[in-house]
Amino acid sequence: MENYGVYAARLAPEIDGLAPGHRACIGCGEALAVRLACKAMGENVIVSNATGCMEIISSQFPTTSWDIPWIHTLFENTAAVASGVESGLKIMAKKGIRPDKGTKVVAMAGDGGTSDIGLQALSGALERWHDLLYICFDNEAYMNTGIQRSSATPMGASTTTSPAGKQSIGQKTWKKNMPAIAVAHEIPYVATASPSYPFDMMEKIKKGLAVDGPAYVHVFSVCPTGWRSAPDLSVRLGRLAVQTGVFPLYEVENGKYKLSMDMSPLRPLQDYLKLQGRFRHLSEGTIKQIQDRVISDYEKLKQKCACGYV
Amino acid sequence: MGKRIGIEVSLAIAEAAKMANTDVVAAYPITPQTHIVEHLAELVASGEMNAEYIPVESEHSAMSACLGSAVVGARTFTATAGQGLELMHEVLYVASAMRLPIIMAVANRALSSPLNVWGDQSDMMAVRDTGWIQIICENGQEAFDLTVCAFRIGEDRRVLLPVMIHADGFYLTHVVEPIEFPKQEEVDRFLPPNQFPLPLDPDKPVTMGAFTPPVMYTEAKKAQEVNLRASKKIILEHWAEFGKAFGRHYHPIEQYRTEGAKTLLLTLGSFGETAMTAVDKLRSEGKEVGLLKLRLWRPFPFEEVRQAVGNAETLIVLDRALSTGGPGGPVFSEIRSALYSEKKRPRIVGFVAGLGGRDITVAEFEKMVKRSSELAKTGGEQEFEMFGVRE
Numbered sequence: 001m002e003n004y005g006v007y008a009a010r011l012a013p014e015i016d017g018l019a020p021g022h023r024a025c026i027g028c029g030e031a032l033a034v035r036l037a038c039k040a041m042g043e044n045v046i047v048s049n050a051t052g053c054m055e056i057i058s059s060q061f062p063t064t065s066w067d068i069p070w071i072h073t074l075f076e077n078t079a080a081v082a083s084g085v086e087s088g089l090k091i092m093a094k095k096g097i098r099p100d101k102g103t104k105v106v107a108m109a110g111d112g113g114t115s116d117i118g119l120q121a122l123s124g125a126l127e128r129w130h131d132l133l134y135i136c137f138d139n140e141a142y143m144n145t146g147i148q149r150s151s152a153t154p155m156g157a158s159t160t161t162s163p164a165g166k167q168s169i170g171q172k173t174w175k176k177n178m179p180a181i182a183v184a185h186e187i188p189y190v191a192t193a194s195p196s197y198p199f200d201m202m203e204k205i206k207k208g209l210a211v212d213g214p215a216y217v218h219v220f221s222v223c224p225t226g227w228r229s230a231p232d233l234s235v236r237l238g239r240l241a242v243q244t245g246v247f248p249l250y251e252v253e254n255g256k257y258k259l260s261m262d263m264s265p266l267r268p269l270q271d272y273l274k275l276q277g278r279f280r281h282l283s284e285g286t287i288k289q290i291q292d293r294v295i296s297d298y299e300k301l302k303q304k305c306a307c308g309y310v
Numbered sequence: 311m312g313k314r315i316g317i318e319v320s321l322a323i324a325e326a327a328k329m330a331n332t333d334v335v336a337a338y339p340i341t342p343q344t345h346i347v348e349h350l351a352e353l354v355a356s357g358e359m360n361a362e363y364i365p366v367e368s369e370h371s372a373m374s375a376c377l378g379s380a381v382v383g384a385r386t387f388t389a390t391a392g393q394g395l396e397l398m399h400e401v402l403y404v405a406s407a408m409r410l411p412i413i414m415a416v417a418n419r420a421l422s423s424p425l426n427v428w429g430d431q432s433d434m435m436a437v438r439d440t441g442w443i444q445i446i447c448e449n450g451q452e453a454f455d456l457t458v459c460a461f462r463i464g465e466d467r468r469v470l471l472p473v474m475i476h477a478d479g480f481y482l483t484h485v486v487e488p489i490e491f492p493k494q495e496e497v498d499r500f501l502p503p504n505q506f507p508l509p510l511d512p513d514k515p516v517t518m519g520a521f522t523p524p525v526m527y528t529e530a531k532k533a534q535e536v537n538l539r540a541s542k543k544i545i546l547e548h549w550a551e552f553g554k555a556f557g558r559h560y561h562p563i564e565q566y567r568t569e570g571a572k573t574l575l576l577t578l579g580s581f582g583e584t585a586m587t588a589v590d591k592l593r594s595e596g597k598e599v600g601l602l603k604l605r606l607w608r609p610f611p612f613e614e615v616r617q618a619v620g621n622a623e624t625l626i627v628l629d630r631a632l633s634t635g636g637p638g639g640p641v642f643s644e645i646r647s648a649l650y651s652e653k654k655r656p657r658i659v660g661f662v663a664g665l666g667g668r669d670i671t672v673a674e675f676e677k678m679v680k681r682s683s684e685l686a687k688t689g690g691e692q693e694f695e696m697f698g699v700r701e
């Protein structure tokens with residue numbers, strides 16, 4: 001279809017929980033992801049947001065970008081705050097103190113706030129089965145504090161605390177599989193998503209909100225500042241991550257894996273890496289090693305999807 | 311009037327939270343607080359209490375969940391002790407700065423290391439700058455009464471602050487005392503429903519917890535300081551109302567046999583009763599000794615403390631916490647600073663004792679009085695002493 005790109009944007013809901021005018025860097029994929037998530041969430045939500053880029057760019061007192069009820073308290077506790085919100089709403093509705101308006105509860109955090117410092121609070125909230133949606137906006141490092149590595153930083157990426165050097169390839173560890181950790185809690189809904197596939201992403205946010213019980217959506221969030229990529233390439237990088245198999249899009253509904261789109265045959269990893277300064281130093285040998293791992297991880301994922309349950 | 315029953319103080323605190331019609335309890339167990347939260351879980355399980363009990367995975371999450379439930383307007387209660395209070399530390403500042411009326415019982419406990427589950431006031435003192443109202447109880451009746459009052463105080467629109475009710479671990483939490491329970495209707499009459507003025511609500515979206523740059527941070531902190539200080543008057547108002555309704559009267563500082571006393575002891579919490587016995591004994595020997603018991607720790611009752619000290623010549627301050635490498639126990643240094651600008655002030659002697667569950671007997675209080683006069687004579691009162699250390 002001609003001009004689909006122009007037409008498609010009109011299909012997105014007009015409401016903006018995250019209003020324009022915030023202070024994110026030009027080309028910030030995380031801000032785009034949050035905005036799309038808010039469009040999908042609608043207005044009947046309460047959001048608990050961890051410390052990180054998204055909180056900082058949207059909330060400098062006395063201004064705010066939020067058009068929905070929103071609370072930020074600390075870095076590692078957003079899931080716990082959200083579980084308090086959910087329990088509070090539930091009991092007050094039961095006691096008739098506050099009307100039940102069907103308000104949904106959403107917790108948001110970066111990859112650091114999720115897979116590192118906030119992992120315990122998240123695990124607790126999932127295990128206790130609070131009816132909430134947790135969204136991790138993964139830009140693969142602690143960006144807010146200046147591009148330090150997290151456990152979600154990919155192998156080989158140079159960050160300020162995993163710098164590339166004569167004795168270092170940059171990040172020395174494989175990216176933590178956070179969605180699999182969420183799946184291990186046997187919650188009803190887990191998904192990966194990317195704002196480069198906006199409708200797929202919004203659908204997943206809606207599903208996560210709709211299920212009874214906890215849901216987890218892991219959103220790929222390109223960060224031109226931290227990845228040293230051109231700001232106008234953010235959407236393309238998001239697509240390349242999917243097309244190369246670096247960040248496959250899938251859902252896990254009640255334990256059942258399903259690829260949202262199969263990208264095989266995968267594009268060569270280099271198509272993705274070469275656009276980012278954080279990988280510039282990598283030798284061919286290391287790239288090969290990472291390429292092999294991407295392929296084998298993708299195959300493993302496809303096997304999970306083939307047999308459905310794991 | 312309700313009825314008087316013999317009950318463990320921990321359970322009485324839980325009963326107070328129940329009678330206050332608490333909506334949400336988020337708690338993590340730690341000795342010596344466990345009996346409080348176990349009892350609450352039991353009350354919820356049996357249906358006697360209509361509340362959500364969130365069995366969180368840590369104290370950090372306990373207090374964080376409390377933030378969440380308080381910010382949607384639910385009446386919120388938790389309890390902790392020692393390490394748990396320390397794990398909550400950063401969250402405590404958020405609760406007070408966001409003006410969320412969370413009520414928390416603290417079973418005062420020593421801090422590791424070495425690991426020690428017994429009582430002292432190290433945990434309570436470590437959180438004295440977190441912006442909470444801090445009230446300490448001497449006995450079980452107080453623990454019950456002041457917990458009920460805490461909801462009315464914290465949720466008062468003019469206050470809107472979290473409140474800690476401190477009960478010394480084991481010495482108070484684990485003893486069985488006769489406690490007078492009011493009737494439910496009486497509590498309901500005393501305690502209006504929680505009406506948090508700005509709950510998170512999609513119908514009226516607000517942003518809570520915006521980050522604040524240097525141009526505004528000081529102003530935010532000043533507002534908090536003014537608010538916490540101003541809460542003293544309102545605390546007194548509610549305690550007076552409680553007195554009218556239930557006949558038990560509470561003040562920021564209690565005086566015991568202080569008439570004409572040349573020497574005053576000052577204690578916080580459960581050792582007050584032992585000190586009373588010591589004072590009785592010393593008085594019967596003709597010594598002019600009296601006792602001050604500080605109940606309100608934050609906001610610090612400067613006026614009341616100055617007044618209560620009056621014309622005493624020597625003031626002995628007992629601390630159950632150590633400000634390691636500092637100017638003496640926290641209570642000692644704060645009292646000394648509160649009296650510094652007085653024209654006529656007593657010699658102030660500080661003893662640190664009763665750490666990690668070590669008992670302080672009547673005889674030891676007597677020894678402290680004796681030792682204080684020795685120190686006063688040599689000018690040694692400038693220093694504090696760790697009392698009863700086995701060499």
Ligand SMILES: Cc1ncc(C[n+]2csc(CCOP(=O)(O)OP(=O)(O)O)c2C)c(N)n1
Pocket residue numbers: 030051052053054075076109110111112113114139140141142143144145150
């Ligand atoms: C207890 C605590 N430790 C450290 C910090 C400092 N800090 C704030 S945000 C942040 C990193 C955030 O990274 P991430 O969660 O990935 O979010 P991003 O900024 O990348 O979106 C760090 C380290 C903090 N605020 N609190």
Ligand code: SF4
Pocket residue numbers: 023024025026027028029030031053057139143144222223224225226
């Ligand atoms: S540092 Fe990255 S994630 Fe943070 S605002 Fe800038 S582009 Fe977005």
Ligand SMILES: [Mg+2]
Pocket residue numbers: 110111112137138139140141142143
């Ligand atoms: Mg990040």
